[in-house]
Amino acid sequence: MTRSFQPIREWHGVDRDRFEADIVPLRQPAVLRGIAASWPAVQAARQSDEALRDYIEATDLGKPVPAFLGPPQINGRFWYSNDLRGLNYQQRIAPIAELLRVLMSVRDEEQPPAFYAGAVPIAENCPDFGRDNVLGIAGPGAVARLWIGNRVTVSTHFDMSENVAVVVGGRRRFTLFPPEQVRNLYVGPFDFTFAGPPVSMVDLRNPDLDRYPRYAEALETALEAELEPGDAIYIPYMWWHQVEGLSPVNVLTNYWWDLSPRHWQGSPFRTLMHAVMSIRDLPERERDVWRTWFDHYVFGAGHDAVTHLPRAGRGALGEMTPDMAQRVKHYLIDDLRR
Secondary structure, three states: OOOOOEEOOEEEOOOHHHHHHHHHHHOOOEEEEOOOOOOHHHHHHHHOHHHHHHHHHHHOOOOEEEEEEEOHHHOOEOOEOOOOOOEOOEEEEEEHHHHHHHHHHOOOOOOOOEEEEEEEEHHHHOHHHHHHOOOOOOOOOOEEEEEEEOOOEEEEEOOOOEEEEEEEEOOEEEEEEOHHHHHHOOEOOOOOOOOOOOOEOOOOOOOOOOOOOOHHHHHOOOEEEEEOOOOEEEEOOOOEEEEEEOOOOEEEEEEEEOOOOOHHHOOHHHHHHHHHHHOOOOOHHHHHHHHHHHHHHHHOOHHHHHOOOOHHHOHHHOOOOHHHHHHHHHHHHHHHOO
16 A cells, blocks of 8 residues: 655754754654764765675674574565464574674565564664764663664554654655554454564555555544655654665664653553453443542542552552652562462
């Protein structure tokens, strides 16, 4: 399916102050044109694929990293088997330099195998690359990661963090949907995924609207942009996004970070899975009761729901601290062991 979507707003000349003051508060995706144009890696990519390969190889420490490899018949779309119990690709482990050589060796094939290595921590594998190619707008605690592949598709998924992705070499297309489109995206399994978060089961480029009719509503909200070397995209927390490699050799660096880095509180996604297990299949009258409780203590009144209690007596309903979170986790562990 070929169709155009609304363009993502573009920004030029962005620095940290402008990013934090003008872009992040909008909670909307943003294309940051040319923000990494001065990177040595980007300049190498603009010379040739070979120059970029040589640049990355020179920084590689030789540690094995995981990669996905699929047959030509999958047309670059890593996916499930028909019964959702298997995958249409295999995983391999090799140093980055070797993966780059494999990628270059199939570059000119008319229908090459699908090749993809993702989320490789740069500091651990290519420290000199990380030292010389720095994104000044990344938030606190951000870790630079490397993504390498050919014309492959990373299906529509979300990240539970802020995300800036920088195209180093090749071209990539990003298609985004707002977080509230979860109902219309027909999300796949939670506990059997490709690389962490679940994905939309709909093929964005060839959607089966008879099988997935609400996807038509999601398409009305889709935003899209194509990026070249030196361009970046800001993807806010929990925005759905599909990423497509448009060149035979694609290299990308991304940065994930949390707006409120409080990892001791636990994962909201795991909380959702727990709620599915413990609440979803209750009788309707019981689920209605728990909907009221969640609205009161979590989504509605929140802290105001316990103002009638003295601060010292609010316990787990009061201000959450690392110590209190640990007590809550022990309470939950006791329940989950039953």
